[in-house]
Amino acid sequence: MPTKTPSAAARRTAVSGSAVVMALALAGCGAEVAEQDEGKSDASSSVQRCGESVTYTVPERAVAYEAGSADKLFALGLTDHVAGYVMPPANPPVEESPWAADYAEVEMLSDDLLNKEIVVEARADLVVAGWNSGFSEQRGITPEILDTLGIQSFLHTESCFNYPGHPERMAPFDALWADLERLGAIFQVEERAAEVVEELQGRVEAVRAAAPDGDPLPVFLYDSGTDQPFTAGSQVPPNDIIASAGARNVFDDLDERWTQVSWESVAEAEPEVVVILDYGDLAAEKKIEFLKESPHTRELPGVQQDNFFVLDYNEGISGPRTVDGLEKFAAYLDGLAD
Template identity: 45%
Template sequence: MLLTTSRRALAATAALSLSLGLAGCGAEVTPAASSEGAQSAHYPVTVENCGRQVTYQQKPARVVTNDIGITELMLALGLADRMAGYVMPDEKGDLSAVPWGKEYERAPWLSKKEITKELVLDAKADLVFAGWNYGWNETTGLTPEGLGKLGVGSYTLTESCRNGKEKARGVMPPLDALHADLTNLGRIFDVEAKAQQLIADFKAEVAKAEAAAPAKRPSVFLYDSGQDKPFTSGRFAAPEQIITKAGGRNVFGDLDDSWTTVGWEAVVSRDPEVIVINDYGDTSAEAKRQFLKSYPPLAQVSAVKNDRVFVLSYVDLVESPRNPAAITRLAAYLKGIAG
């Protein structure tokens, strides 16, 4: 990549901060000094992120986030003023019921396309919050390691952590991943009280939904996309616990991966009683529903025969602060069909 003069200067300055700022084994590149002046006694802060100890010498001041769930983790913590901006397609949906919806007005929308090194440098970011299959890209070099060479810090979404089985993702139960990221971000940005309050509120909402869940747990297939082969959720993606906590049973909860591709034969053999559609992208939820109902191999699947299809949005189903509310809505649906 050819850098402009200003970008070369930025990279050189950041590289100097790298040489001064590394702290201990596994530490990441630390952000350049912010306008706040002297560091507070809170810093440096070290957190565990995807199995590595990562050190932040001070509170990041110009964060670029990728994708809606990641962005809303920052917004829910009241950190819009710490954001240089966010990257996501035009898929935010209805924000009227989202407690942090107004926070979107305080953070710039940088791009509706993919996040790139050029965008990060142009935004003068001191930290990028993204993940594997949520922006990190080994082909383009947009990875924590690649950003580190440019003097830009990073944080990786815990749901997306690779688990050592080739490129399979997931290292802990999905809600634990949500709580881990809120806890880490609380420490990194010195908003621990806010983070712990969110976690407590989310746990209370999930517990309430669990208490109202049906006694008989219907089997559920999460349909993301794909016609030749379906893309679905293993046990490490958010739908696993959204389904489980709502009173269902993920038919692919035995797969040690997060989002993954399976075969239609496996769907038929597991005969789900309910299908949850992930609503996003160029194909509408209704178009996905019509495909499932008209696809001959699925004709005898219980969910298709009984037209038991429930729709959740993309941001409900990736790691995000909307996960607890999604559990509440799905629990009400599952209880309703249980009678």
């Protein structure tokens, strides 16, 4: 007999409760991190970075690019080790973050793309970013270039899928756990990292356990684009969010991260739910308006039924907030079933 799916209200209560638990855990992490750091400033650790073993010393002036990087550091209680962050204008305001107080304690270094000059001027001893999202050969800031300057670097494991030679590949949620554990090793706060990973994994498993039985609803993620839509393949967090909630990304067969597809392929997939990735100058409402008016999409089942779910940018990129996005999306699907 199928397991009864919890109501949307029940899920929302669970989401609220988990957020409180996370906040309480974070409140007590500062002293714990300080204790783990004590006497370890000269220690080093070997950690995987996109397929190679790299030796790190404990950083004191880390620079984070985008909220995914900063959130990982703040979730591990490493605010005192962060010199600053670089936040492009497309990102939602940091004041909306669960770690808004941590952002307030460190310097915003730039609202532009990451570059070598920002890092050098900040006297950074570690840069945390993704490949082609922060690190870029075209813009002259890569791990190899930073190595020559004596500046350590860490790449999001998820982004290694696009790194030259494809040296490492993990499912997006697994890549998040790996990042937290690896950053925990770099900063010598392994116990704290294990606690954070366990808490996040528990929340994901709770959603998966409550996912509805039967055929999963087909879901299309709309990032941007009018001539051709930009969407999520199988190698980015929204794919795991959609699947963990019991639905199906209609482009989960694409072995890509963020990628372009055709409107014809979207129409053929007949998505019953449309996820809107919300960021930048084009508001989610404008994207929804476009989909309702475009001849390519106005007849899609999800558009006809007004089944739109807005996913915050920082809940769709690699970082702890992807679990918040999962819980909210699962609650949304529950509401559709009511």
